[in-house]
Amino acid sequence: MADLFLLIPWSKIFTAACGCFLSDRNYIHLMEANLDALQKTMEELKNGRDDLLARVSIEEDKGLQRLAQVNGWLSRVQIVESEFKDLLEAMSIETGRLCLFGYCSEDCISSYNYGEKVMKNLEEVKELLSKKDFEVVAQKIIPKAEKKHIQTTVGLDTMVEMAWESLMNDEIRTLGLYGMGGVGKTTLLACINNKFVELDSEFDVVIWVVVSKDLQYESIQDQILGRLRLDNEWKQGTEKEKASYIANILKRKKFVLLLDDLWSEVDLNRIGVPPPTRENGSKIVFTTRSKEVCKHMKADKQIQVDCLSPGEAWELFRITVGDTILSSHQDILAFARIIAAKCHGLPLALNVIGKAMACKETIQEWRYAVTVLNSRGQEFPGMEERILRVLNFSYDSLKNGEIKLCFLYCSLFPEDFEIQKEELIEYWICEGFINPNRYEDGGTNQGYDIIGLLVRAHLLIECELTDNVKMHDVIREMALWINSDFGNQQETICVKSGAHVRLIPSDINWETVRQMSFFGTRIEKISCSPLCPNLSTLLLQDNFEFVNISVGFFLFMPKLVVLDLSTNRRLIELPEEISNLGSLQYLNLSYTGIKSLPVGLKKLRKLIYLNLEFTGVRESVVGLAATLPNLQVLKLMYSFLCVDDILMEELQHLEHLKILTANVKDVTILGRIQGDDRLASSIRGLCLTDMSAPYVILSTIALGGLQQLGIMRCNISEIRIDWESKERRELSPMEILPSTSSPGFKQLSVVYITKLEGQRDLSWLLYAQNLKTLHVGSSSQIEEIINKKKGVNMTRKHRDIGVPFGNLKSLLLNKLPELTEICWNYRRLPNRRNLYVEDCPKLPEDIANFSRHKDE
Ligand SMILES: *[C@@H]1O[C@H](CO)[C@@H](O)[C@H](O)[C@H]1NC(C)=O
Numbered sequence: 103m104a105d106l107f108l109l110i111p112w113s114k115i116f117t118a119a120c121g122c123f124l125s126d127r128n129y130i131h132l133m134e135a136n137l138d139a140l141q142k143t144m145e146e147l148k149n150g151r152d153d154l155l156a157r158v159s160i161e162e163d164k165g166l167q168r169l170a171q172v173n174g175w176l177s178r179v180q181i182v183e184s185e186f187k188d189l190l191e192a193m194s195i196e197t198g199r200l201c202l203f204g205y206c207s208e209d210c211i212s213s214y215n216y217g218e219k220v221m222k223n224l225e226e227v228k229e230l231l232s233k234k235d236f237e238v239v240a241q242k243i244i245p246k247a248e249k250k251h252i253q254t255t256v257g258l259d260t261m262v263e264m265a266w267e268s269l270m271n272d273e274i275r276t277l278g279l280y281g282m283g284g285v286g287k288t289t290l291l292a293c294i295n296n297k298f299v300e301l302d303s304e305f306d307v308v309i310w311v312v313v314s315k316d317l318q319y320e321s322i323q324d325q326i327l328g329r330l331r332l333d334n335e336w337k338q339g340t341e342k343e344k345a346s347y348i349a350n351i352l353k354r355k356k357f358v359l360l361l362d363d364l365w366s367e368v369d370l371n372r373i374g375v376p377p378p379t380r381e382n383g384s385k386i387v388f389t390t391r392s393k394e395v396c397k398h399m400k401a402d403k404q405i406q407v408d409c410l411s412p413g414e415a416w417e418l419f420r421i422t423v424g425d426t427i428l429s430s431h432q433d434i435l436a437f438a439r440i441i442a443a444k445c446h447g448l449p450l451a452l453n454v455i456g457k458a459m460a461c462k463e464t465i466q467e468w469r470y471a472v473t474v475l476n477s478r479g480q481e482f483p484g485m486e487e488r489i490l491r492v493l494n495f496s497y498d499s500l501k502n503g504e505i506k507l508c509f510l511y512c513s514l515f516p517e518d519f520e521i522q523k524e525e526l527i528e529y530w531i532c533e534g535f536i537n538p539n540r541y542e543d544g545g546t547n548q549g550y551d552i553i554g555l556l557v558r559a560h561l562l563i564e565c566e567l568t569d570n571v572k573m574h575d576v577i578r579e580m581a582l583w584i585n586s587d588f589g590n591q592q593e594t595i596c597v598k599s600g601a602h603v604r605l606i607p608s609d610i611n612w613e614t615v616r617q618m619s620f621f622g623t624r625i626e627k628i629s630c631s632p633l634c635p636n637l638s639t640l641l642l643q644d645n646f647e648f649v650n651i652s653v654g655f656f657l658f659m660p661k662l663v664v665l666d667l668s669t670n671r672r673l674i675e676l677p678e679e680i681s682n683l684g685s686l687q688y689l690n691l692s693y694t695g696i697k698s699l700p701v702g703l704k705k706l707r708k709l710i711y712l713n714l715e716f717t718g719v720r721e722s723v724v725g726l727a728a729t730l731p732n733l734q735v736l737k738l739m740y741s742f743l744c745v746d747d748i749l750m751e752e753l754q755h756l757e758h759l760k761i762l763t764a765n766v767k768d769v770t771i772l773g774r775i776q777g778d779d780r781l782a783s784s785i786r787g788l789c790l791t792d793m794s795a796p797y798v799i800l801s802t803i804a805l806g807g808l809q810q811l812g813i814m815r816c817n818i819s820e821i822r823i824d825w826e827s828k829e830r831r832e833l834s835p836m837e838i839l840p841s842t843s844s845p846g847f848k849q850l851s852v853v854y855i856t857k858l859e860g861q862r863d864l865s866w867l868l869y870a871q872n873l874k875t876l877h878v879g880s881s882s883q884i885e886e887i888i889n890k891k892k893g894v895n896m897t898r899k900h901r902d903i904g905v906p907f908g909n910l911k912s913l914l915l916n917k918l919p920e921l922t923e924i925c926w927n928y929r930r931l932p933n934r935r936n937l938y939v940e941d942c943p944k945l946p947e948d949i950a951n952f953s954r955h956k957d958e
C-alpha cells in the first residue's frame with residue numbers, strides 16, 4: 103500500500119493542502135525534498151545491504167565467519183528500514199490531515215513532528231550508507247562444532263541430560279559411554295555434539311572421530327587434522343609428523359574430542375592429543391561396547407547406555423511403523439506390542455523391525471511375523487545374539503533370495519566403509535544376483551532399485567553428501583552371522599579385513615567359501631594354492647603392502663567371477679596362472695603398479711568388466727576383441743593406453759561394449775570415435791592427452807553419456823562444442839526422457855584439465871551444466887574460465903543453459919599465472935564451499951586471499 107502511495111507526486115498533495123498556519127512554504131518544500139531524498143537514499147542503502155549480504159554469503163560459503171561489525175551494521179539497517187516503513191505508512195495519514203484539516207493547529211504540529219522524524223531517519227540512513235564499504239566482511243574460522251544428523255531421539259533425552267551434566271563437571275575430563283551395539287551410543291554422542299553447536303559453548307573446537315574395530319592411528323589423525331586445518335599440506339606427513347601438528351594446535355585450544363566406537367584402548371599420545379588437564383578444561387568423550395575399554399582409557403566417569411524402557415521402546419516402534427497401520431486393526435496393535443517387546447528395547451532393532459513391518463498391512467502378515475519371532479525358542483546367552491535373531495527377521499522379510507544375497511554381499515566390505523553404489527551393482531551383476539542385461543545406455547536400474555529397498559529397510563545407510571551406502575556395524579555383524587549359520591555351520595562368506603591380518607590365515611575353509619574378502623589388510627604376499635571349488639568373489643583391494651601373488655594361487659578357483667585387486671600400488675605383476683580363472687567376469691586392476699598384462703589374460707573369455715584405469719599398462723591390446731569377446735565395460739582412462747587405429751578397430755569389434763573410458767591422442771581418431779554412434783555412446787570417460795591441434799570438436803550428441811573429461815598436456819587453440827549436427831536424428835527407443843532443447847553434456851560431472859596450452863578461456867564448459875568437479879591447473883595461457891562475452895552470447899542463444907556452474911561442488915585452480923577471472927557472475931555461483939586456489943597471482947584479491955589463508 104505504502105508503495106502504491108508513492109506513485110502520487112508529493113508536490114500535488116502539498117499544493118492541495120496549501121495553507122497550513124505554519125504554512126511556511128519552505129517547510130513544506132523542505133519536507134518534500136527530505137522525503138524524496140529519504141526514499142532515494144533508502145533505496146541506495148538497501149542496494150548496499152544486498153551487495154554486502156552477497157559478499158558475506160560468498161565468504162561464508164568458503165567457511166569464513168562474518169564479522170560482528172557487519173552484523174551490527176546489518177541490524178541497524180533493519181531498524182532504520184522498519185522506521186522508514188512506518189514513516190511511509192504514516193505518510194498517507196499525514197497528507198490526509200493536511201488536505202482535510204489543513205488549518206487545525208494540532209494536526210500541523212503532528213505534521214511538524216512527522217517532518218522531524220523524516221529528517222532524523224534520513225540522517226541515519228545517510229550515516230549507515232557512509233559506512234557500508236567494509237574492507238573485510240568475514241574472517242577465517244574453523245567452526246567450533248559441526249551439527250550431526252540425528253534420526254530420532256525417542257527415549258534418549260534423559261540420557262543426554264545425564265551425560266551433559268557429567269561432562270560440564272570440572273572434575274570429569276574423560277567420559278566413557280558404553281553399551282551394546284545398536285543401543286544408540288552414536289546417537290547419544292551426536293546429541294552431545296549438537297548440544298555444543300546449539301549452546302555455543304566456551305570450547306574452542308569440538309572434534310568428531312570415528313574409530314571403529316580396526317584401530318588405525320593414521321585414520322584418526324587424518325580425521326582430526328581434516329577438522330583442525332583448512333589446508334591439505336599435512337596429508338603427506340608421517341604418523342609422527344601428524345602427531346606433532348595435532349599436538350601443536352590442540353595444546354593451544356580448549357577442545358572436546360568425541361571418539362565414536364572404540365574397541366580397544368587408544369593411545370592419545372601417539373595421535374598427538376594432549377591429555378585433557380583440569381587447567382585446560384578440555385574433554386574427551388568416547389563410546390565403546392566394552393566396559394573394559396572405559397577402564398583402559400582411564401575414564402573419570404563411565405555411563406552405561408541402556409536399552410529403552412518398555413514404554414519408550416513402544417513409543418519408538420509405534421513412530422517407526424506409523425499409526426495408520428497400527429490403528430487399522432485391534433489385532434495388529436496387539437501383535438505390534440508383542441513384536442516391539444521382542445526387540446528388548448534396542449533402538450536399532452526397533453528401527454529395523456519397525457521399518458520391516460511398516461509395509462505389512464494384513465493381520466496375516468503380522469501374525470506370521472509373531473510366529474517366526476517366537477518359533478526360534480531357544481534362549482541365547484548374550485543379548486546381542488538374541489537381537490541378531492530379531493534383526494534376522496528383517497532380513498527374512500526381504501522379498502526374494504537375490505535381494506538377500508545382495509544384502510549379504512555388502513558385509514564383505516570393511517566396517518564403516520562407504521561403498522559406491524555403481525561399484526556394488528557391478529559386483530552383483532557378475533555374481534548373477536541381478537539381471538545382467540544393461541540398457542542401451544549401460545545403466546542398470548534394477549541395482550539401484552535394490553539399493554533403495556535395502557536403504558528403506560534400514561539395512562543399508564545412505565551416506566550424506568556422497569552417492570555411497572554403508573552398513574551399521576551391528577547389521578553387518580548380523581549379515582556375517584546369518585551367513586555363518588547357513589548350510590550346516592559352513593561359512594560361505596569369509597571376511598578378513600583390518601590391520602592385524604598380515605598373512606593369509608590358516609583357518610579359512612577354502613572348500614566351502616563363496617565370497618572372500620581381504621579388503622584393506624596388511625597382507626604382504628600370498629603364497630598358498632588353495633582349492634576353492636565354490637569361490638565366486640575375491641576382494642583383495644587396498645592392501646598397501648601387498649606385493650606378490652604366488653604362482654599357485656589362482657590354480658583352483660574354477661568358479662571365480664569377481665576378482666578385485668585394485669589399489670595395491672606395490673603389486674606390479676600378475677602370475678600367468680590367472681588364465682585358469684575361466685569363469686572370471688570382473689577384473690579390477692585400477693590403481694595398481696601393474697605395467698604389463700599377463701598373456702594369460704587373453705584366456706578369460708567370459709570377462710565382461712575390465713578396469714585398467716590409473717595403471718602403467720601401455721602395451722597394445724591386439725586381438726582384444728577376439729580374445730575377450732564379451733566385454734561390456736572397459737576402463738582405460740589415465741592408463742598409458744591410447745586409442746589408436748588398432749585399438750579403435752578392436753573396440754569396434756567388441757559387440758557388447760556398453761561402457762568405455764579411454765585416452766585419445768590423435769584428433770582424427772577422436773573424430774572417428776564420435777562418428778561411430780555405438781562406440782561414442784558407450785563413452786563414459788574421455789581423456790585427451792598429448793594432443794596438438796588447432797581445434798577439437800566434441801559433440802554433445804555423440805558423446806551423450808560422457809561423465810568424465812580429462813585434458814592433459816595438450817596444445818589446442820579451440821574446443822568447439824557441436825550440439826546440433828545430429829540433433830534431429832531419430833531418438834532411440836531407449837531415450838525415454840523427453841529430450842529438451844538445451845544442448846550440452848548432460849551427464850558430464852567431472853572435468854580435469856592440466857597443461858593445456860592454446861586457450862585463453864574455457865567458455866565451452868558452459869555446455870556442462872551439471873558439472874560438479876572442475877580442476878584446472880598448470881596452463882600458462884588461460885585468462886578466464888568463462889569469458890563474459892562468449893558466455894552471455896551463449897546463454898542468450900540457449901535460454902535454459904542457466905547459471906554457469908550451477909551445480910559445482912568443487913573447484914580447484916592451480917598454477918594459472920594469467921588467470922584474472924573465473925566467471926563474470928562468479929559472485930552468484932552457488933556451492934562454492936570447496937574452492938581451492940593456488941598460484942593464481944592475477945586473480946582478484948578476495949578470491950586469492952582465501953587460498954592464501956589456507957596456505958598458512
Ligand atoms: C535367519 O533367517 C534365515 C532366512 O529365513 C533363516 O534361514 C535362518 O535360519 C535364520 N537364522 C537364525 C539363526 O534364526
Ligand SMILES: *[C@@H]1O[C@H](CO)[C@@H](O)[C@H](O)[C@H]1NC(C)=O
Pocket residue numbers: 522524525526528643668669690691692693713
Ligand atoms: C575399481 O577399483 C577402483 C579403486 O578401488 C574403484 O574406485 C572403482 O570403483 C572400482 N570399480 C568398480 C566398478 O568396482
Ligand SMILES: *[C@@H]1O[C@H](CO)[C@@H](O)[C@H](O)[C@H]1NC(C)=O
Pocket residue numbers: 613614635636
Ligand atoms: C559348492 O556349491 C554347490 C552348489 O551350491 C554345493 O552343492 C556344494 O556342496 C558346494 N561345495 C562345497 C565343497 O561346499
Ligand SMILES: *[C@@H]1O[C@H](CO)[C@@H](O)[C@H](O)[C@H]1NC(C)=O
Pocket residue numbers: 649650651652653674
Ligand atoms: C613374486 O614371486 C615370484 C615367485 O613366487 C617371483 O619369481 C617374483 O620375482 C616375485 N615378484 C616380486 C615383485 O617380488
Ligand SMILES: *[C@@H]1O[C@H](CO)[C@@H](O)[C@H](O)[C@H]1NC(C)=O
Pocket residue numbers: 795796817859860
Ligand atoms: C602450440 O601450437 C602452436 C601452433 O599450433 C604453436 O605456435 C605453439 O608454439 C604451441 N605451443 C606450445 C606451448 O607448444
Ligand SMILES: *[C@@H]1O[C@H](CO)[C@@H](O)[C@H](O)[C@H]1NC(C)=O
Pocket residue numbers: 891892895899
Ligand atoms: C555471438 O554469437 C553470434 C552468432 O550466434 C556470433 O556471430 C558472434 O561472433 C558471437 N559473439 C561472440 C563474442 O562470441
Ligand SMILES: *[C@@H]1O[C@H](CO)[C@@H](O)[C@H](O)[C@H]1NC(C)=O
Pocket residue numbers: 237238947948951
Ligand atoms: C587480501 O590480503 C591482503 C594482504 O594479506 C590485504 O591487504 C587485502 O586487504 C586483502 N583483500 C581482501 C579483499 O580481503
Ligand SMILES: CC(=O)N[C@H]1CO[C@H](CO)[C@@H](O)[C@@H]1O
Pocket residue numbers: 353354355356379381382
Ligand atoms: C588452552 C590452554 O589453556 N592451554 C594450556 C594447557 O595446559 C598447558 C600446560 O598444562 C599450557 O601450556 C597451555 O597453555
